[in-house]
Amino acid sequence: MSATAAIKKMEERIANTYIILVVTQGFVYTGNVESLDEGHIVVNQAFNIRQWGTDKGLGQLAVEGKQSGTVLDDCGIVIVPYQQIVSILPCAHQLKN
Numbered sequence: 001m002s003a004t005a006a007i008k009k010m011e012e013r014i015a016n017t018y019i020i021l022v023v024t025q026g027f028v029y030t031g032n033v034e035s036l037d038e039g040h041i042v043v044n045q046a047f048n049i050r051q052w053g054t055d056k057g058l059g060q061l062a063v064e065g066k067q068s069g070t071v072l073d074d075c076g077i078v079i080v081p082y083q084q085i086v087s088i089l090p091c092a093h094q095l096k097n
Contacts, residue, residue, distance in 0.1 A: 011036040013090075020049070020062055020089040021080065028058070029078050030095040042079050047072035047095060058089060065093035072097050 014033050021029045021043060031046030053069025054060040061070065072095060 010088075014088065018091040018094045019043070020058055020091060020095070021078070022058070022086040022088075023080050024084045024086060028052075029075065029080075030061075030072070030091065031075075031078065032094070034077075039082050040079050041082065041085065042077065044077050045094075045096070046075040046078040047097070048075050049095070061095060062089040062091045065091075066095050070095070 015036070017033050019030065019033055021031075021041070023029070028049040029043060029046050030049055031043035034042040034044045036042075049058075049061070049070065050073050051069060051071035052058060052061060053067040053071065061067065066072070074097070
């Protein structure tokens with residue numbers, strides 16, 4: 001599968017979905033995928049996950065939602081180049097304050 005085809009498939013699966021986005025330099029964001037285009041992912045209603053507050057890692061946030069110890073910092077919109085994406089976790093619940 002070509003890189004273009006892989007991006008198109010990813011776009012179909014996560015467009016308008018709440019995600020946890022792990023990027024280089026250790027930053028972890030959550031929000032709604034607005035678009036994937038021109039080499040970037042655009043996430044709106046975004047928060048930086050400063051403290052996970054989980055016993056089972058990021059997967060617990062993706063499946064169960066915000067925990068009592070989770071700390072989120074409002075970011076508004078986050079634009080990240082594809083090259084800086086480490087992983088994407090689709091969320092069952094929107095994480096918000």
